[in-house]
Structure formats: C-alpha cells, structure tokens
Amino acid sequence: MKHIDEYRDPELSRKIVDKIRAISRKRVRLMEVCGTHTMAIFRSGIRALLPETITLLSGPGCPVCVTSQQEIDAFIKVARVKDVIVATFGDLMRVPGTHSSLQKERAKGKEIQIVYSAFDALDLAESNPQKDVVFLGIGFETTAPTIAASIMEAEKRELDNFSVLSAHKLVPPALSALMTADDVRIDGFICPGHVSVIIGTRAYVPVVEKYHIPCVVSGFEPADILQSIYMLVKQTETGDATLENEYRRAVAFEGNKKARQIMYKVFEPTDARWRGIGTIPQSGLKIRREFDSFNAEKRFDLSVPDSKEPKGCACGEILMGMKTPPECPLYNEVCTPSHPVGPCMVSTEGTCAAYYKYDA
C-alpha cells in the first residue's frame, strides 16, 4: 500500500500543479479516455487546480456508457427467454433500453443475477444444470481476457448451459474514430491505465503516428493524473506528439501478451456499434466460430430491431467530448441518478453521474 500512498502525497501533487501552471500557455483540450480516471479527477478535485488554459474532457471509456441501445435491447431479450438466467455486472441493471431495463425485467420476475466476475456466472451454470446461464460480456480489453478464460474453462468443465453475449469494445479504434469525427477537437489523450496493462503502450503507436496526437498512459492516483497532464501540456507547448508512459509501475510497452493470447483465442475483432458514436470498424470483439456453443447469439435468436437512442440525451456527444453534461437539456431536470435517461447517468463511472455527484 505504501507504494500507492506515494502518489497520494499532497506535496507531490501540489508541485506538479505548480509545474503545469508554469508551462501552460496554449489553450488545450485533453481527454481522459477512461471512466475510472473521470471519477478520480472529480473525487480529488483536479479540475479546480488546473489553470484556465486546460480543459479536461471525459471520453468514451465507461463500458456501460458506450454499450449501444440495441445491445441493451438484446440483453433484455435474452432475459425474457424461458429458463434463462442472465448473469451481469450490476452497473448494467438500470441502463434503459428502448422499452425496458434489466432492473424492470427482474421486477417482473425474470431471473437476473448480479455477479462480479464471469467465473461467478460459470459457477451459477454449474449449480443450475436445468437452466441456461447467459453472461453479459461488456467492457474493454481489461475484462475481455477474463471472460475469454471463463469460456475456455466452461469448455474444460464441459458445461453445455453457459454462454456469453459479447458486447466488448476495444479502446484504440475508438481513439482513431474520435480523431476523424467532425467537430471533435482534442489536443491530447490521457490513456487508460488498466486497459493498457493488457494492450501495452504499443497499442497507441498507430494513433499517435497517424493523427499526430500526444498520448500519455496514466495511473489512477491524483499525482499520476496530474503528472500525465503535465506531460501532455509539455508536449502541446513544444508541438510534440509522442507516446509516453506515466504508469510504468504497471504498464509495459508490450502489455500482457498472455492475456491477449487468451483473449484472441476466444474472440476476434468485429465492427461494433458505440452509443452515440455509431459503428466503428473493428472496434468490438465477437466469439470465434470454434466457440460457437458458448456464444449466446448462436444459441438464441437475439436479433432486435434498430432503435433510436432516447430523445434529447446527449450521451453520445458527451462521450466524444463535444458537450459537457450541464449542456444537456435533460441534465438534472429530467435525468438524475434516480431517474436516468441515458447510461452516462447510470454508471458509477458515467460522466453525467460524476458531474451530478461532485459538481452539481
């Protein structure tokens, strides 16, 4: 624990803030891609310490927030299948789909269980042989390897009543999509720490080279984030655009090869739809053919009609750093954590929820 406390040291943070203030001249817009960073920034009050020249934007790095409405509808559809137990991370429960939510389905008597890992779902399948357990696989490169491992384990245990509905997303393609979107102006990325543990800093090389944008992989303590901001500001002031790693104590250039091997043994990249952003090529993960028997999409008919995201909800623009929550007309009027309209208000890592909790 000592090690982390070092990064919580108030003196260290203050010194970095002074350094940032000393060099910051240009107006810059920096995006923290990851929802955990967003929460840490709000909780420690980092925004208030930064000079006016620096604007922090919250990006598409909250797994629940980027899950598309259609994917939510498919989750609901599978929950309605007879003799199915849906196993899910708790955060998904309240996310509104087109007409319902998992929470409402559970209130109507559908079997939906909150789990903390895909392996809990595996155990659930084992102890309920007469039921079909479907795990809702959401998340980025951080969670995908564990879920892949659970599928391999299910194969080993010869479970025939366990499957995964994969709605995983990949971070680097989303960064590229942001760089090519109209109206998006970002001068640097604070890249996610946990995801990078798996994919390594190498994964950002193409983005940096192609779009000439500074990227810094950051840890989660206040001093980590401040240091990353400092590194980005320094780059933008000098006109550099390189890839740097602030989170060396956890992230290597190569990342975690073994985890990636497991992930790609079970999954392969596919086009995926992101909430508010739309379809991004090769930005999702689908289960490979060899593992069809563990693919919920193959076991059940989960096709759902195209659907419009809730009217007025600006989640998409917020995820792309084009708007802040208070700029959404529904924010704090119709949409609150108790009555969320969009997923950004539901998830504990959602930008709207963070604003509501720490800024309102």
Added chain:
Amino acid sequence: MSIDKILLDHGSGGKASHSLIADLLVPEFENPILAQLDDSAIFDIEGKRLAFSTDTYVVDPIFFPGGNIGDLAVNGTVNDLAMCGATPLYLSVGLIIEEGLSMADLKKILKAMREAARKADVLIVTGDTKVVPNGAADKIFINTSGVGLIPEGTNISGHNARPGDKIIISGTIADHGITVLTQREGMTFESPIQSDTAPLNHMVREMIAASDQVHALRDPTRGGVGTSLNEIAAQSKVGIKIYEEALPIREEVSGICELLGFDPLYVANEGKLLAFVGPDVWEKVLETMKASEYGKDACIIGEVVADSPGKVFMKTRIGSTRIVNMLTGEQLPRIC
C-alpha cells in the same frame, strides 16, 4: 417527472428519502415536534424533557459478522435517542416474522437483543409479534421504539451546530455497510471486516459530562457520513468543511469500496457518531471519546464554517476542494 410508485431509492436514506419525508409525511402529520426532524422527537411532560424514537430493521442477511438484526435493532434506537442527548430507558419491540423462520435463528436474534439491551442499560418493556405467510416478509423484520430522558441543561440538536465547531467522528467509517454488502453478495475476503453495530449512549453521556459545548450529534447510518453532514448543514444553516486526509477508513474497507465503486462517505455505519463540538473544548471531548469503548479511533474530520450555509465541502488530499452532496440514486437497499 412525477413518480407514481415507491422506489427502492425512497428508502436509501439519501435525497429521495428526504423528499419523501419532507413532501409527503411531514405535511400529513404536521406538528411542531415532528417538524424538528431530529433523530428523536423531543417534548416536555410534566417538567421532564423526553426523547422518543422509532426505527425498523429489514437488513439482509439477518446474520452478519459483528452482529445480527437483533442487536442492530436495539442499538439503532438506543443511538437515535442518545443523539439527542437523552438517556435511553425503555424500548418496545415489534417482530414481523415470516412463516418458516427457524426457531434456532429466532432464539439467536432474541438473545442478541437481550445482550444489547443489557449493554446499553435499557429495558425492553413491551412488544408485539406477528407472523406472516411465506413470502409476505423476508425471514424477520424488527421495529423498535424507545423513550429516554434528557438531563436538565442538555440541548443537543441537529439545529445547533455553529461556525467554529469542530467535527469529530467516533471511529472508522463504512464498516457496517460494506460488511453487509459483502455478506450478501457472498464475497469473501482474506481479512474479515465486521459491522460496527454498538450502543453509543454511554459515550454520549460521558461527552456531555465533559463539556456543555456538544452542540449536535448524529449517527451516520443509511446514507453515511456524507448524508448526515448535509443534514446538519441544512438544519443548522451552516457550511461544513471536511478533510479527505482525516477520514478514518480501514484499508480493507477502502479497497472493497474502490473495487465495487462505492464512496465510503455514503456507506452506512451502525456504531459511529458525528459530534459538533465548540472550538474551545474539542480536545477534552475527543479525549473522552477516545477513552470510551466505542470511540477509540475518534478523530477530527472537519469544522463548521459560516459561509455557504447548507453546503458541505471537502478539502481533497491534493489540496483541491469539492462539494460533498447528499446521496443520490446509489442503491444499497436493506442495509439496516
């Protein structure tokens, strides 16, 4: 958006609970005693000041490390009385039992109640038992009510915090909520954490004896420390400033909070109190608390300020300041 059904949120102890009470219950029963909205009702009978309080317990699971629904129910009402400076005297107990509860479990619960009453030095003097069919309740729900006597000269209320007051917490926060949650989810951790359920009346008595400058007390149960501080800020029309660095949190608890995305400031406690104490006497009160069985880890976490009445701020570790709002929407139902 108008709400036509009660949601779990309305029982969270946070914003929704408060609006339910303020918009629906208080207007319905309107009277000056109720309007105080302190932990107990306070009134005079024949020259004596009495405190009267009630609370209902629906915790799930009914047994958890550190206690069970029985001692929780006794301690809860004892503490509500103590938070008004009262000496708790007599309790009533109402049991709503689901058909099928094992006799052994019921005995265990009653034993815990007896033991808790003994420790708190109160008598359970009346009660009621109802059994409902399977499914109409979940194992057992318990209501306790209690009366206590407020010693002459004592004037403790959520309305009495003043600028300059120091804010003391009697020990580590979030233990109860995280214990119940991890039990419920069947999560096991290497170092077991325990509910902090405990009677605080003896410590309160000693605090009052040590100083007449104990202005306000509150036990941060549902909604946690964050919500209690907001309540006091609103009731006393003062601003509150706390220091992130000063908040006592067990490492295990803080780890689990991080893992599950909970903010310990909003997680329930069942054996802790917040004291708002005059600036000249806080050291004495703090020493008194530290010498007491349930106040060993007591410490200062903040102070009352004159500006921004009704608001709570936190000075963060890195020297920034942010708002601490009331709990909204986060759901940890049936925590007590």
